[in-house]
Amino acid sequence: MKVKKILSTNFISLSKHHKIKDVLSLFLKKHQDIACVVEKRRLIGIVTKYSLYRLLLTTNDIHHPVKEAIIYNPITLNQNDNIYRSREKLVNLKVAHAVVVDDRNHVVGIISRSNIFQGLVAETQHLSKKLNNLMNNLQTMIISVDLNLTITTLNHSAKKIIGSSNENSIGTHIGHFLPELTQHIVDVIQTDQLIDFENTVINNTTYISSFIPIKAWGQINGVMIVLENVSKYEKIASELETTKRIEKMLDSALEAAYDGIVITDPNGKIMKVNQGFLELLDYHHENELIGKPIETIAPEIPSEKSIKQRKQIEGEYIHINGYKSVVTQTPIYRNNENIGIIIKIIFRQLELWKDLFHHMDRLETEISYYRSKLKEVSEQEAHFNHIISSSPLIQSLKSNAHVAAKGFSNILMTGESGTGKELFAQGIHNASGRTGQFVKINCAAIPVDLLESELFGYEEGAFTGAKKDGKAGKFDLANEGTLFLDEIGDMPISLQVKLLRVLQDKKFERIGGTNTIYTDARIISATNRDLLSMVQAGTFRADLYYRINVIHLHLPPLRERKEDIPYLCDYFIQKFNQKMNKKIRGVTPEALLMLKDYHWPGNIRELENILERAFHFCNKQWILPENILLDLPKERKTIKAESNHHKNNLSNAKKIMDDTEKKLIIQALTTANGNRTEAAKLLHISRSALYYKMKKYHIKELNDFH
The missing domain is CATH 1.10.8.60 (Helicase, Ruva Protein; domain 3)
Known part of the structure; x- marks a missing residue:
């Protein structure tokens, strides 16, 4: 149980400017011995009756501020603390009260030793009820007796076996109901040893019984008897025997099957195979395959479909270990839960189905042709459908980007920040069919002295702090793929020379290296700056500009x-x-x-x-x-000029709303005679919201709203 469950929220909250007289009145009114001094809702100390009395004796003035009576750094507990650790803390520090705070050091209540004691009692009662409920809901029969063999407790299952209610059995000698147990109980009391797994017949029913000594302070003071009906175990044994018979029947059916059969668990690990499957894959013993993933034993079988989709897959025509085969996969369910997959493989005498397979091959060829045509038609939309637009400008841009993606030329994308240049670059890479990765780098986000190593990589020992085995650069990673250079206008002019060489020769050297590395990375550049003006100003190389600006795509602003x-x-x-x-x-x-x-x-x-x-x-x-x-x-100023009238209207409307709200708050406070709680109820807002609005509109004193 946590402290917040038992704390008292009826605490006194003060500021350090309160007078002695006011605090004494609060102590008498709320019957409290301690008050919390807070500042901006945070605890800064406490004032007790004794610290207040000492200050009063010193000053002899009840109108004196309580600041000098504050006890700083008082004992506090967190509202989420455990009550056992909290009790230990109060006892060790020899204090009767503690202030409870939350994680922000805001006071949420006061707790005393009596609060903790009540909480511990409630917790003990709760645990006792849970234990009784647990015992009473067990099918196992539980009885306890004292040293005189008098019944002290028994659960509902035990009441059924003795045929008596709790009132009639508690305090009665157990020999009156179950004389079969008395000798074992006496043996446990005399030897102080557990007697376990004894067969005991009661009313012609066999039970497995255990006799457990109950000890307190190292001395035995009773015995607990646990009785379990043996018929449950007999039923389990019978079910196991039935399962074994079914498993033998399954093994026989698998061996009698003419085709190859393999059974896996839901994750694709092999559980059973038949002789036909072993022959198909040139294995001799079942143990060579049990427990291994089907995808490693027979990777030709598309088992991931049935594993992930949990659907039956029929009649797939594939080659397995050089054999033409037809594979069927069927999920196995029990109680709507998938417990495995049966894979059946037809591979013997398929020459009889030669015409069928020729027909299937022809259909597959036609399907492949139409699929490629359909792909060509839908490819453009598929690769750029993550760009949401109905604008003719963007639709035209998508079409141009799709055409550009099929080429090999470098692409420059311009447009303001936030227009989606990276989305278009990703779409162009996806539509290009290039087998490598899409690698991106922001030239403005990386320090100048690190940008070269990020682009070209470095060898071991190239500079202080270099990794032991060196590091591959973005051009390495983007080989046979696409390298997206975002914010290329921020690339330093010294690095532009090296980039130009890579674009011209398709080769580069890592920092600190001597080996020439060839790369087939397609370059897509992007910038929100005017590169042509930068070329004219001499801050961007003209030869690099014309090298990256082979195809130009301009993204319009929103x-x-x-x-x-x-x-x-x-x-x-x-x-x-x-x-x-x-x-x-x-x-x-x-x-x-x-x-x-x-x-x-x-x-x-x-x-x-x-x-x-x-x-x-x-x-x-x-x-x-x-x-x-x-x-x-x-x-922009032009936008401001067009919207000034609209803004003025909005400003006037806001002022009217603020004035109206202030009048309503004053009216509610007047009606409630200054009572903040009643005023908040009249306004249908929380008390904290009322205080916020009073502060906002500078409503501070009673005469402000009269």
């Missing part, structure tokens, strides 16, 4: 494709719903109008952030205008 905002809103809200397990349906038309009127300097990334913030503060099914917080001060 303000030029505002028709996409509703679709992007739906996409992001669904994404947030899945993460937060909420059910927000979308954005209201008024809120959507606000989003469309905004100029979006941060583009799609800013839209996602604003929607995410609105999502967290929305407690209804639709996101409202008040949930959306736009960065209006950062808008």
